[in-house]
Amino acid sequence: MAPPSFVSQEEFNVFHTIDRKLYTLLVINLWRDPVESMQVIALWLWLERVGFKNVVQKILSLPYILTNELADEAVTCLDVINNDQLASLSEGNDIPLMQSLIDRDLSLQFFNKHRLIATQGIARIVNEVCIRALRDIMQHAIERNATRSLADSQKVMSHSLQQPTVQPGLPQVGFGPGADVELPWTQESEVPPDDRTMFVTFSKGYPVHEWEVREFFTRAYGDCIESLHMQEVPPDEQSLFARIVFRSESAIEIILSGMSKAKFTINGKHVWARKFVPKRLKPSLPAAPPVNLPV
Structure with a gap:
């Protein structure tokens, strides 16, 4: 429930402390786009309003790497909600982490079916909650990003002036689908x-073991794995994700066939894979001082 309209800005911020904390994590710690991330927060808050409990709190309890992946899935949901020209949606569940988090049936079809209600609800939350509660953090992130972008541009320009010019007509060597890759893989x-x-994710309720992942990729692509790191969980819980370090960077391009994301079936269980994108971590903004809200 939204706080009364007469509360001060400071009280409003305190009321939305966990929302501000999660937004800070997205745009400051994980360097995600501030405007897009506001839409992501609004989507998660809308899910809470339509009956999916404690979405924000659950996400805050997760490791950064999972939070980032959940944000990517939220962007996919927003694309479905905002695009009425989508030809078709996959019959499978392309948001496995979100479904695992919610612990209820949730798929892209749900967002497609409720596009109108979701569009109106998310827009209202952005206007009534997010802009007011997150505006200062967004401004800080935009200014920080602009400063970093300028510094990076100057660095690239300085570096390019020191590089020799590539002569046109010379053959370029690369990897990708259909490339002639020599096996076994060379350690890079x-x-x-x-x-x-x-980065690979698994569906909750369909546990995938480390040996299954290793065997699948080794059989299909040879001795390509350097190391495999499953999510560490208690013995009675299943891992929801894993990181696979390959011997060669080109192995990922071949496995994903040039796509940003791919779905595989390992022993009848769906596995989603994408290239791991590390995020630069920065200190969070200081938390607002505690203030008692009026009853």
């Missing part, structure tokens, strides 16, 4: 592990 130790890492 000079390439940072993060650049050779793929």
